[in-house]
Amino acid sequence: MEEPVPVFSFRKHPNLPISRFLNGRLGVVQPTFARSWLVVAWRWTNGTGMSPSETEQARSYYRDRQQGSLYQGWVKETENWPAKWRQLRASVPNPPPPKVSPVTNGQIAYDPDTHQFSLNCAEDAFRTAVHTFDSRRNRFGASSTAFRSWLTAQDTVFSNCDGTRLFLPVTASADLPVVIQQDRDYQIAAALFYAAHYPEALLRFRAIASEKKSPWSAISNYLIARTLYRLGSMPEVKGEVSRILADLSLTGIHGMTWNLMERAGLHERDQNYFMELARLLSSPGQDNGFREELWNYTDIYDSIIGPADPNREYWYGPDNQPPDEQRFRSVPMTDWIHSFQSRDPAAHARTLAEWKRSRSIPWLLAALTHANGKEPDAPALIDAAGLIPRQSPAYLTATWHRIRLNAERGRAAESRGELDALLNSPELRDLPSELNLFLSLRMVAAADFPEFLHFALRNPVLVVYSDNLGELPDQKAADSLRAAWTPHASLDRDATTLLNFSTPFDLLEQAARSAGFPTVLQQEIALTAFVRGLMLNRDLTRTANALEAATPDLKPAIAEWGAAATPAEKRFMAALLLLRRPEARPYLKPGISRLSKPGILDTYRDNWWCPMDIVQPLQRRQEEFRRLLIRTTPQPDFLETGTAALEIALIEKEGNAPEFLGRIVLSWAKDHPEDTRVAEALHRVVVATHLGCADIATPEISRSAFQLLHRRFPKSEWARRTPYWYSEYSIRQSLPK
Amino acid sequence: MSRCSLCLLIALPLIAVAGSAEPPARLSPPQNMLWSWFAEDDFRPAAPSGTGVAWLAMSLQFSRSGVSVAPRAASLRTPRGMYEMAVVRFNFEPSEYPPAGISSWHPRQRIQAEQSILDLVRLTGATSLQLDFDAPESARPFYRDLLRSLRAQLPGNTYLSITALASWCMEPKSWLASLPVDEFVPMVFDMGQSGDAVLTLLKRGGEFPFPGCRTTLGIRQSSSDIPAKPGVRIYRFNGGQPWNGITRRQFRP
Numbered sequence: 001m002e003e004p005v006p007v008f009s010f011r012k013h014p015n016l017p018i019s020r021f022l023n024g025r026l027g028v029v030q031p032t033f034a035r036s037w038l039v040v041a042w043r044w045t046n047g048t049g050m051s052p053s054e055t056e057q058a059r060s061y062y063r064d065r066q067q068g069s070l071y072q073g074w075v076k077e078t079e080n081w082p083a084k085w086r087q088l089r090a091s092v093p094n095p096p097p098p099k100v101s102p103v104t105n106g107q108i109a110y111d112p113d114t115h116q117f118s119l120n121c122a123e124d125a126f127r128t129a130v131h132t133f134d135s136r137r138n139r140f141g142a143s144s145t146a147f148r149s150w151l152t153a154q155d156t157v158f159s160n161c162d163g164t165r166l167f168l169p170v171t172a173s174a175d176l177p178v179v180i181q182q183d184r185d186y187q188i189a190a191a192l193f194y195a196a197h198y199p200e201a202l203l204r205f206r207a208i209a210s211e212k213k214s215p216w217s218a219i220s221n222y223l224i225a226r227t228l229y230r231l232g233s234m235p236e237v238k239g240e241v242s243r244i245l246a247d248l249s250l251t252g253i254h255g256m257t258w259n260l261m262e263r264a265g266l267h268e269r270d271q272n273y274f275m276e277l278a279r280l281l282s283s284p285g286q287d288n289g290f291r292e293e294l295w296n297y298t299d300i301y302d303s304i305i306g307p308a309d310p311n312r313e314y315w316y317g318p319d320n321q322p323p324d325e326q327r328f329r330s331v332p333m334t335d336w337i338h339s340f341q342s343r344d345p346a347a348h349a350r351t352l353a354e355w356k357r358s359r360s361i362p363w364l365l366a367a368l369t370h371a372n373g374k375e376p377d378a379p380a381l382i383d384a385a386g387l388i389p390r391q392s393p394a395y396l397t398a399t400w401h402r403i404r405l406n407a408e409r410g411r412a413a414e415s416r417g418e419l420d421a422l423l424n425s426p427e428l429r430d431l432p433s434e435l436n437l438f439l440s441l442r443m444v445a446a447a448d449f450p451e452f453l454h455f456a457l458r459n460p461v462l463v464v465y466s467d468n469l470g471e472l473p474d475q476k477a478a479d480s481l482r483a484a485w486t487p488h489a490s491l492d493r494d495a496t497t498l499l500n501f502s503t504p505f506d507l508l509e510q511a512a513r514s515a516g517f518p519t520v521l522q523q524e525i526a527l528t529a530f531v532r533g534l535m536l537n538r539d540l541t542r543t544a545n546a547l548e549a550a551t552p553d554l555k556p557a558i559a560e561w562g563a564a565a566t567p568a569e570k571r572f573m574a575a576l577l578l579l580r581r582p583e584a585r586p587y588l589k590p591g592i593s594r595l596s597k598p599g600i601l602d603t604y605r606d607n608w609w610c611p612m613d614i615v616q617p618l619q620r621r622q623e624e625f626r627r628l629l630i631r632t633t634p635q636p637d638f639l640e641t642g643t644a645a646l647e648i649a650l651i652e653k654e655g656n657a658p659e660f661l662g663r664i665v666l667s668w669a670k671d672h673p674e675d676t677r678v679a680e681a682l683h684r685v686v687v688a689t690h691l692g693c694a695d696i697a698t699p700e701i702s703r704s705a706f707q708l709l710h711r712r713f714p715k716s717e718w719a720r721r722t723p724y725w726y727s728e729y730s731i732r733q734s735l736p737k
Numbered sequence: 738m739s740r741c742s743l744c745l746l747i748a749l750p751l752i753a754v755a756g757s758a759e760p761p762a763r764l765s766p767p768q769n770m771l772w773s774w775f776a777e778d779d780f781r782p783a784a785p786s787g788t789g790v791a792w793l794a795m796s797l798q799f800s801r802s803g804v805s806v807a808p809r810a811a812s813l814r815t816p817r818g819m820y821e822m823a824v825v826r827f828n829f830e831p832s833e834y835p836p837a838g839i840s841s842w843h844p845r846q847r848i849q850a851e852q853s854i855l856d857l858v859r860l861t862g863a864t865s866l867q868l869d870f871d872a873p874e875s876a877r878p879f880y881r882d883l884l885r886s887l888r889a890q891l892p893g894n895t896y897l898s899i900t901a902l903a904s905w906c907m908e909p910k911s912w913l914a915s916l917p918v919d920e921f922v923p924m925v926f927d928m929g930q931s932g933d934a935v936l937t938l939l940k941r942g943g944e945f946p947f948p949g950c951r952t953t954l955g956i957r958q959s960s961s962d963i964p965a966k967p968g969v970r971i972y973r974f975n976g977g978q979p980w981n982g983i984t985r986r987q988f989r990p
Binding site: 003103110114115607618693 | 860
């Protein structure tokens with residue numbers, strides 16, 4: 001189920017647009033960034049930097065990556081040649097154009113061994129066909145035998161593109177013009193090539209290449225090399241490529257031959273190639289090769305690290321065979337990327353040792369990223385980070401970790417002034433993702449709870465659908481995302497975790513009464529405090545006032561609650577109020593709290609709350625995972641964690657909403673048979689047992705509320721609206737006959 | 738008994754079998770299925786016995802202008818005998834298709850989707866097929882028609898499975914009941930707003946109210962929250978990451 005999710009700080013890539021990062025404004029470099037970004041970060045932090053041409057090459061790499069689809073990624077031409085060919089082909093009704101498979105689109109082939117559809121007939125094949133079509137039709141006429149013969153043969157060639165079986169054009173008869181016969185030889189070779197009959201294709205291309213009078217002679221030299229490549233004969237490919245590049249009469253195919261060499265290099269995925277790529281990427285002067293080097297380097301890196309990749313978000317199980325660590329140690333850049341990203345505790349000591357040995361900035365950043373404020377080396381790291389000048393590309397990363405380490409050493413207060421200055425400084429201008437990271441530090445450095453709340457608020461940098469794990473802007477989905485949720489300042493997970501599990505009720509109530517939150521958030525905090533207060537059996541007077549101020553449409557319900565004469569009646573009225581508000585929960589959710597409007601039942605059962613023993617581990621795990629990615633989490637002193645933990649234990653005992661609220665209503669109803677408000681409450685309890693979060697005792701609550709409603713108020717509207725109760729997790733039960 | 742009458746007796750059962758309307762046997766998946774999604778996978782070295790693969794063979798992108806097709810680009814290698822199920826994922830742009838109300842799902846799109854799926858079955862020889870469509874309410878009649886039409890056109894021995902949003906399984910009389918498929922796979926990950934309620938249900942040992950959702954479960958590999966029940970077929974999703982192998986660009990120069 002895809003739903004909108006606000007992103008407060010990018011974890012997979014730097015701020016957008018990427019040009020700032022490519023030009024050396026790195027922001028806070030995170031170990032969760034894709035490795036290609038870390039290559040750029042390495043260059044900037046070790047002083048190599050990026051030339052304008054290298055920057056353009058990098059931009060081209062990311063453009064390819066962003067295109068997503070493999071096929072789009074490879075197509076560099078602006079003209080859609082396959083479409084142009086089909087348009088042209090449709091202009092000739094006789095013979096009729098062949099049907100095109102909707103799956104292969106006449107271009108890709110299915111390989112049953114690899115279950116893979118791969119590009120078989122590329123753009124250049126269709127471009128050549130378009131040009132030849134025009135040439136032969138102009139020369140011989142659209143209705144000529146020569147042209148029709150060529151066209152039929154070309155249809156046959158392209159019918160091989162989906163690779164299912166061989167379709168061979170018939171041999172040209174001797175009475176056809178010579179050029180058509182030469183075309184046919186090439187068409188037959190091409191058909192064999194696309195149908196993966198490589199040895200026969202090779203013989204044919206060799207014969208055509210040696211026939212200097214054929215218009216297909218030069219290109220056939222290139223196709224010999226391609227055929228050899230598909231056959232996997234790498235020494236022969238190299239020999240053939242060298243021969244072509246040494247032959248000045250073949251200059252016209254040199255460009256495509258160089259490209260083929262690059263591609264052929266992909267098959268040599270050995271350590272030497274990997275090291276060579278790392279050396280090239282670390283060096284200046286990669287003006288022509290940076291893009292391809294980055295592709296191949298990251299590709300091989302992925303293949304070496306495999307399932308041990310620390311960026312694999314959803315891997316909690318045992319890893320397969322770990323990779324040979326030595327493969328990453330061979331070149332400094334690779335060693336740094338690997339150590340920087342690693343979640344292995346041993347990486348901490350390694351980054352520290354490398355920093356002490358080299359005193360280099362990249363290794364300082366890696367050591368800082370792995371460090372904890374309580375360790376003996378922390379002061380030295382903090383001092384070294386403090387020496388990084390503002391203009392350095394490493395400045396924000398070093399500063400963020402320096403402040404974090406200081407906070408972990410109990411010196412958060414000392415950073416307040418620096419953070420306040422930084423949050424308003426040019427260093428963070430246009431870097432909204434970094435701004436939120438520094439706000440996170442400022443939040444834990446808060447002097448008191450109001451200040452904590454002030455800095456807990458963040459503006460999302462992007463809203464994406466939940467399946468968009470790459471955090472890429474999705475222009476196509478922009479409208480629907482806007483319709484689903486209007487971005488506003490909200491709470492990120494670090495804030496909700498502290499508010500939910502480290503904040504006692506008294507402080508939460510203070511939050512409910514404080515101003516300055518966006519309306520929706522103010523309402524949510526006030527309602528959360530009200531639920532908690534009820535579950536903890538606390539005086540709700542001040543919370544109710546805050547709730548009424550935040551949510552004017554609750555005024556009548558709160559007035560009814562306020563008019564209650566006894567504590568028991570107050571509890572009953574509070575329960576009724578909450579049964580009318582399915583958004584009520586004893587905890588806050590980060591980002592978009594709930595998609596349905598307040599007071600409206602959610603059709604996906606996001607109504608009221610589930611038991612805390614289910615909810616709490618989930619929320620904590622999500623926060624812990626986030627912490628693995630960005631190591632933060634010192635806690636403000638004024639939060640009374642011990643008190644909060646005791647309260648959470650009490651809330652956990654009260655269970656889910658249908659049972660907690662149901663018990664209050666049934667208890668009140670038992671002692672007050674004359675109270676007609678009970679009818680509505682009982683109906684709403686049954687609704688909650690159906691559309692809320694069900695637990696083990698929920699069916700019993702459902703049945704009890706249902707039976708009491710029909711026994712005591714059989715003629716009421718509420719009874720009429722309650723035809724069923726719900727057992728065994730929402731199985732409907734009707735009135736006994 | 739004459740020789741002729743003996744012949745007749747022997748022939749009768751054969752005629753009865755030949756003339757029966759029994760559908761061809763469909764091979765059910767094993768109890769443990771792995772979803773192979775965008776990444777390269779190679780199960781040849783050590784495919785656990787009793788484990789099959791549901792491989793994303795094709796994605797269909799629905800838009801008002803039609804249906805575009807993106808076949809699988811990543812390599813998947815399987816050992817001989819491993820159960821294979823081809824998966825077709827339906828994607829759509831929520832802004833073009835409202836979740837409820839007037840449907841924008843067009844019969845023309847249905848025919849395009851059917852033709853693509855049948856073409857995929859022809860190309861791959863798949864005898865087990867799974868459709869993965871988080872159909873909004875407005876698409877349900879469209880999806881029902883597509884499944885009925887597809888069922889009629891697919892070879893009789895094709896095992897047809899569909900994924901189901903967990904919320905569809907939370908009603909005893911689910912709309913799923915009318916769909917002509919062999920299996921529903923409720924997906925109990927990335928459940929969004931309904932997640933807490935469904936997790937509570939399953940963790941407390943409950944079952945989905947809709948009986949069709951009780952025999953199979955789609956989980957994320959990392960999830961240890963949901964207790965496995967005996968006899969329940971499990972589909973595991975690995976977040977699109979490789980189960981074993983590498984992600985690599987592929988191209989045939």
